[in-house]
Amino acid sequence: MPFWKTTPLAEMSPTQWESLCDGCGKCCLNKIIDDETEVLYYTNVACELLAHQQGSCKDYEHRFTKVPGCTKVSMDNIAELTWLPKSCAYRRLYLGRDLPHWHPLITGSKQAMQAAGNSVNGRVISEQRVKYLEDHIVLWPLKDVD
Numbered sequence: 001m002p003f004w005k006t007t008p009l010a011e012m013s014p015t016q017w018e019s020l021c022d023g024c025g026k027c028c029l030n031k032i033i034d035d036e037t038e039v040l041y042y043t044n045v046a047c048e049l050l051a052h053q054q055g056s057c058k059d060y061e062h063r064f065t066k067v068p069g070c071t072k073v074s075m076d077n078i079a080e081l082t083w084l085p086k087s088c089a090y091r092r093l094y095l096g097r098d099l100p101h102w103h104p105l106i107t108g109s110k111q112a113m114q115a116a117g118n119s120v121n122g123r124v125i126s127e128q129r130v131k132y133l134e135d136h137i138v139l140w141p142l143k144d145v146d
């Protein structure tokens with residue numbers, strides 16, 4: 001049995017925890033919350049540190065210094081991070097779901113994830129090139145395929 005089926009999130013080693021991240025990059029997109037309805041909208045505007053093709057951070061070690069608003073996903077805050085996409089491995093496991101069939105831990109690469117439409121690869125632009133986030137609202141980050 002793979003470790004994520006036998007080990008609760010709270011008991012995972014740092015290496016196991018880190019390996020759960022699929023590298024989709026969707027958490028690194030700018031989001032908008034409607035003040036009146038509190039509805040959350042995703043945009044295709046990426047954090048300046050996101051490597052678009054890899055879906056990973058260009059400076060993971062110093063990300064909190066370079067981007068003060070960056071959030072570390074942990075057991076202490078996973079319950080509150082409702083803005084993470086429903087496809088996020090941490091959110092899925094926290095809610096008692098399994099990893100999806102396309103997850104790199106299952107397939108061994110990111111190809112299936114990209115084929116399932118769950119990667120930012122080739123679909124985003126840097127926040128340094130954007131004036132109004134409202135012009136860049138997209139629905140595809142909400143996709144959650146088992």
Ligand code: SF4
Binds near residue numbers: 089
């Ligand atoms: S949304 Fe979740 S699984 Fe995807 S890159 Fe972010 S932390 Fe990793």
